[in-house]
Each structure stands twice: as structure tokens, then as C-alpha cells.
Amino acid sequence: MEDRTGWRGYPARRRGLLSRARALRGCGPLRRGKADRLAGGVAAGLAARTGMDVNLVRLLLVVATLVSGGVVAVGYVVAWLVVPADGADGNLAGRALADGRGLAVAVGIGSLTLVVWIVSGALGLGWLDNLAWPAGLCVAGIVLIWRNAPEDEQATMRHLAEPLVAVTSGEGWTRTLLRLLIAAVLLAGALVALLTGNHHAAIARPLVGAALVTAAIVAVFGPWWLRIARDLVLERQARARAEERADMAARVHDSVLQTLALIQRRADDPQRVIQLARAQERELRSWLFDGRAPGSLDDDTMTLADGVRQIQQEVEAQHGLAVEAVTVGDCELDDDLSALLAAAREATVNAGKWSGADVVSLFAEVEPESVSLFVRDRGRGFDPEAVPGDRKGLAESVRARMARRGGSATIRSVPGEGTEVALTMPRPARERQSSRA
């Protein structure tokens, strides 16, 4: 952490240098670099501005932070706030000042810093006191930045925080070891500080004093900190509700409103209007009563019956023919069965396009050893021996898709009588238990 605040630490002190550099080089105002930033892009901006190597700037910042006892780190955060990003209109500080709750959090952190300051004073730990101020200011600044930064900067910050989160929340013995190590180092440091700052017998008195002061401050500020935390949660919930409403509006638009528009345009074609109304009714029912949102059928928890229903709805809506779908049994979808559904969809669409029939029957049956799916139409049919090239291609795509997954496809067609595509996919042994055959 120290070195990170280190290379972040920079600017205020160098402002003078900067204006001199600007005068020398005569280019535009200082901007935080976007492309080659590690954190805020301050070092990248400085490097671009002064013509120095960006890594050299970073090294200078680290050294300056260590030498100044963290003041440069505070400067870095301030620069992050006040210097606009490359290509952006305003800086983050303007937005942060309007962010009341963010400021409250920042002040809360300031009060925590006060606690550390008092405790360290009571324990006679001057060096901790010296670090507490820059650390508190940095954290407060970063909170403001985090709350007001645009998406891309937040992504960069998340990326920075990931390894830390992994260390503190991860599983596995290496990480546990790492955590223990960190804890041991901290503990040892505290012990050394206590033992050197106080003589053996007197150790108890400042500790008790510090504990009392801490308790007093927690009693004063504790509820407030809690309220800030709760406000943050409430704010997140409100945002979630707003998103849900927007999502619902979008879904109603995509489904019901679109269908109503289509019905108005097709008012002269009763058959088509009936199909549209039927498909929409089905979709609406499954949304309202089964909680299956329109267009969201292809998520991971989907079952075979859902998939068949989806094919039915889509083909009815897009190709204007009725699909009579019957499913016997049901099971969870895996990759094999998704391929089976894809092939079935292809076959159904094919029937809609070519057969001339106005009804296609779709029958799926889940058996312990296999899943079968039949797509049948009573359309014009074709002679399998004399298929035109484009249709053969489709048949092959259905067959090949099944074959790749170990399934089979049989296509039977008689001119004048219709076509039936029979698809069979064997089921892996472990799945057989879970089926509701």
C-alpha cells in the first residue's frame, strides 16, 4: 500500500514547475493521461506535459512520498480530483462538492483519523500520528473520487483493488498464510511500538486511557457512521428499484407494444393478427404467471420445455405459422440439449419457410436414456433424392449439428405429404437421475 500511495503522491508541490514547463513547452493545460494510467493518470499526465519518461515520474513520486512522510500522496489525490481527465470537460472536484453524501463519508473518515490521532497521542506514538493525517486525507479523497469518477476510471480502480480483495477474502492456504503473515507483522509492529514508547510497568495506564477515549468517540460518532453506511445501502436499493422499473418498461415495449404495432399494421390479415395475438398472449402469461421474462429464456437455468416454448413463440411470431408444441417430461439443458434445440429450431424455421403448411407440430419427449424431438409439417414435402442445394445445406446443418454431439437426425419427406425431422440426443448417465421422466 505504501508504495502505491507513493507513486500516486505528487502534484501540488510541482505546480510551480508545471507552469514553468508549460511556458517552456507551450502546449495545452495539464490533463490526466487516460491511455497509460496506473491509477489516476496524474503521473502519465505529468510525463506527457514535461516530456519525461512516465516510469521516471512514477519513481520520483514514490521517492517524494517516502521522503515527505506521505504529503506527496495527498497531493496526488488532490491532483486526481482537480485535474480534468484527458478529453473530459470538468474535473472530479466539481462533482464531488455537489455529492453531499460523499462529503459526509469523507468527513466521517476525517473523524476516524481524529480517533487514530488521539489514540496515537495517548500512546506516545508520534510516527503513527504523522502517518494518520496523510492516510486519512488520501482515503477521504479516494472515496470522493470513487463516488464521482466516470465508469472507465472506476474500472481502473476496481482493477487495482482486486488483488487486495483476493488477499483478504480468498480461499486456499497460501492466502491464509499471507493474511496470517500480515497480521503477525502488524502485531509485531504494535508490540514494538508499545514496548519502546512505554516502560514495562506504565504500559497499562495509557492503554486504558486510549480505550476510554476510543469508546467515547465511538459512542459519539458510532450512530452517525452507522447511518452513513445505512444510507449507502438505501441509496443502492433505490437505484435497484429504478433499474427494475426501467427494465420492465423496456420489456413491455419489446413485447406488448411491438405486437400491438404489428397488429395495427396487419389489420387486414386476420390470420396473421390471430397468430400475433396468440404468441403475445403466451409470452405475457409466461411472464406474469411463471415469472419468465420475455426474451430472457436463454439463461442458464432453462429447461428443455422452456426451450421448446421459446422455439414455438419465436417461429410463430417471425414466420406467421402456428406451432403445436407438446412436451413430455422435462430436464435441465446442457450443451448437448442446447444443440438439439438449435437443430429443432432450424428444422421448424425450415418448415415455416418451405413447406407451405400453416401448422407445424413439435413434439419433445425426455426419456431416461435419450431426448427425442420431432418436427413435422403437412406441407408440400420434397424428394430427398432430388433436393436443391440450399435445402440440402440446411438438412446437413441439422444433421451435422446433431452428429457433433453424438446425436442423430433422420429426415423423412414425401412430396405432397409433408416432412418430418426426427432428432435424438442420448443423455449422459449422471443426468438420468435428475430427470422428471
Place this chain on the structure above:
Amino acid sequence: MNASGIRAADGGGPRVFLVDDHGLFRSGVRAELGSQVEVVGEADDVEPAIALIGETLPDVVLLDVHLPGGGGQLVVTAIKPEHPQVRFLALSASDAPEDVIAVIRAGARGYVTKTISSAELVDAVRRVAAGDAVFSPRLAGFVLDAFAAAPAASGDGPSFDPELDQLTPREREVLRLIARGYTYREIARELYISVKTVETHVSSVLRKLQLSTRHQLTRWAAERRLT
């Protein structure tokens, strides 16, 4: 083959009674079937239907599964004991298994959805009038579902009757082909049997559907308060 079946074959078509609470639907069916069957009456609810069917004694009652005064099975259970020669063909807009199974178990000879074409509906009415069963693909799917699990695993208990609670492999095959959209004629050709044999299989399935005490069926029926 009893009297009404013969009359249906002889006359200008079976005598049909319509029970549906939607006037539009009734007049639609009347217009579609008018030339091929004799529509002898119609009713819009359970009570008038029971009274009028008792008077007109039609061959086939086209019965909506959902009526304001209760499920269509109320009409079937009221008419069946006194007039066993009246046959019922259930129609519904919904595909919910408990509706369909309940009305079949009450005694209807078949089930079709309201989206059926008029030619198919006439065919279904004739078939029911002749004493056969009419299964839509969806009903075939329900039956396969209900009779699918092995009896031991389905918790049907000691009352399991292999005569009633299990489909023969041939019956299964026939139901699968119905579910795949095959007509009886196509099924007969596919399985190298006569159409009459197909009808026998379907009627046998219907009987099992009405009399079996399988857990699935009783549950579906119970959901419509019919046990």
C-alpha cells in the same frame, strides 16, 4: 356401436349441442359446422346446459371446460348417469392439464383446443358420435406424462392395478404419434395396423385415463375439486 352412433352415420350428421359462455364463439362454431352437423341447441352456463341437454338429447355436446357456474365436468357428471348415450367433447382455450384431465375423468370422450380448424372439429365430432375417443396432440402429451414414471417409483402404493395404471408399449407408440401430429390414418400406416385398431388403442387409453387411480391423475383431478 349403439343407437346414436348409427343415427349419426345415417342422418345428415350428428346432432350437436354447444355449451360455451362466449356467444361469439358459439355463433362461430354454429357457422362453421352448420352444414355438416345438426346444431340442436346451445347454452351459456352449467344450469341451462343441464336442463336443455336433458330435453334435446343430442349425440355430442361440445363442452367448454371453463364456465361461469363451474367447470365443464359438472355438466358431464349431471347428464352421464341418466343419459349415458350423450357423448361429450371438451373444448378449451387453455392448456392446463388439470382442466383437461378433470373433464376427461368426469366422462368426456375427448379434448381439443379452440384453435382447431373446422374440418378437424367436424371430424372430431363425428368420431365422438361414433363412440371413439378424440385426443389432441396436447392431451396425448399429458397422458404420456401422467403414465410415464415407473409405477414403483411414482408412489402409487399398493392399489396399483396393472390393467388400469399402465400403458402398453403399443398404446404409448400411438400416443407418441398423436403428439407428433399424426392423424389416425397416418398412425395406422406407420404402425402397419388398421385405423380401427388405432381407435381401439385410443379408446383403451381413454378408459385408463378415466378409471386409473394414478397419483398424477388424481392430483390433477383434485386441483379441480373432482375426486
